[in-house]
Amino acid sequence: MSAESTPDHRGKGRRGLKAAAWAAAGVVALGGTGAGYVYFELNGNIESLDIDRALGADRPEEAGDGSENILVLGSDTRSGGNEELGGGTDDGSARSDTAMIVHVHEGHRRASVVSVPRDTVVDRPGCTDTDGGTHPAASGVMFNSAYATGGAACAVKTVESITGLRMDHYLEVDFTGFRKIVDELGGVEVTTGEDIEDPDSHLDLKAGTHRLDGEQALGLVRTRHGVGDGSDLGRIRLQQAFVKALVRQIGEVGVLTGPKKLYDLADTATEAVTTDSDLGSVNALMSFASGLRNITPDGLHMVTMPVTYDPANANRVLIEKAKARQVWNALENDEPIPGSATEGTATDEARGVVTP
Known part of the structure; x- marks a missing residue:
């Protein structure tokens, strides 16, 4: 499917995050944007998990300096329609396709x-899932096996083990x-610097310049063969x-948007997200989102965890x-990530292929 080129560059993007890290945070921001129109019944849309109970007390300490860490995952868990979108593993189980630490x-x-990167080789710690099931530690496994093995709690446990940072x-x-x-x-407007073709996506x-519809946007953030x-x-x-494109577009959803449209956006967003129990209500999501509304695309510094290709x-990839x-x-000291942290690590040929 080919998107039509858009002659006027409105600079709109959108950040529902499946590609998941800022993605989910962007989705939640919709609730803050339409705060006056998020009805009580939307609480019933939200699925939440008691991550803290599953992880127990053996965790990194909270920062206590006003900063927050959020693990955002894009997955194929909540909808029966995910299979036709390329979701799920061969055995039908769920997987995390994208992971971002915000x-x-x-x-x-x-x-x-x-x-x-989901293909990062890690030592996965032993963990308890939110249903109380226990899963033994494993060495030399792919990062996204944590979610496939024990769901959200095991994914959080693995990230905290890798980083030494608490996921709030x-x-x-x-x-x-x-x-x-x-x-x-x-839709979301992006500009591609070269042709991108991937039949699988x-x-x-x-x-x-293209305004991507939902299927095209999903194909873009999931393609592995169309670039580089x-x-x-x-x-x-x-x-x-x-x-970044998504964050910009969400920032343009404002008071001129009609009540029904805002409600429809909030309804779709709350059905799409799964949260930790502290964010498991419309009021909590709105409060969280309101704290993110001043972050613009220019205020986002996005990097990839430093890795090198696995010679075996x-x-x-292996963590540098x-x-x-x-x-x-x-991040622990709430400082900008230094450029030296990502210099000389494995990079991709897709840099600059797409701009928001």
């Missing part, structure tokens, strides 16, 4: 977003919800560009521990 700096005017919140957006939110927003875009060398790192670059498997530690130390 660090909201003190003052809530800037955010650092760290994408975690958890947000998850599923494929079908992501697609619907993009459509509700009227139902994507066929010529170089130029086909690696997960190339796809992450596309996701990061799309996230070209389809896997010394450089990654620079990233985690910066």
Whole structure:
């Protein structure tokens, strides 16, 4: 499916986050934008999980400096329509397709977003899922196996083990919800610097400016073969560009939008997200979203966790521990991520292919 080129550059984008890190935070921002129209019954749409109870007390300490860390995942868990969108594993189980650590700096005017490649080889800690099931530790496994093994709680446990940082919140957006939110927003405008074609993702875009509908946007943030060398790192670059576009578009949803439209957006957004229990109500989501409304695309610093290609498997990457530690130390101290943390690490050929 090919999108029509758009002659006027309105600079609109949208951030429902499946590509997931700022994605979910962007979706939630819809609730804040339409605060006056988010009705009580929307509480019934929200699925929440008691992550804190599952993780127990053996966790990194809270920052206590006004900053927050949010783990945002894009997955295929909540909708039966995900299978036709390419979701799920061969055995029908759910998986996390995108992972982003969103660090909201003190003052809530800037955010650092760290994408975690799903193909990163990690040592997964033992964990307890939100149903009380226990899962033993495993060495040398892919990062996204944590979610496939023990769901959200195990994903959070693994991220905290890797980073040494406490995840204050958890947000998850599923494929079908992501697609619907993009459509509700009227599409997302992006510019491609070269042709992108990937039959597996139902994507066929010529170089130029396009307003993507929900299916095309989903194809863009999931494609691995349409750009670069086909690696997960190339796809992450596309996701990061799309996230900025999404944040911009959400910022343009304002008082001129009619009550029904705002309600429809809020309804779609709350059906699409799964949260930790602290965010499991419309009031909590609205309060959280209101704290993010001053973060513009220019206030987002997006990087990929420093990695190198695995010499034993070209389809896997390994954490560059010394450089990654620079990233985690910066977030722990609520400081900007230094450029030296990502210099000389595995990069992708998709840089600059898409701009918001």
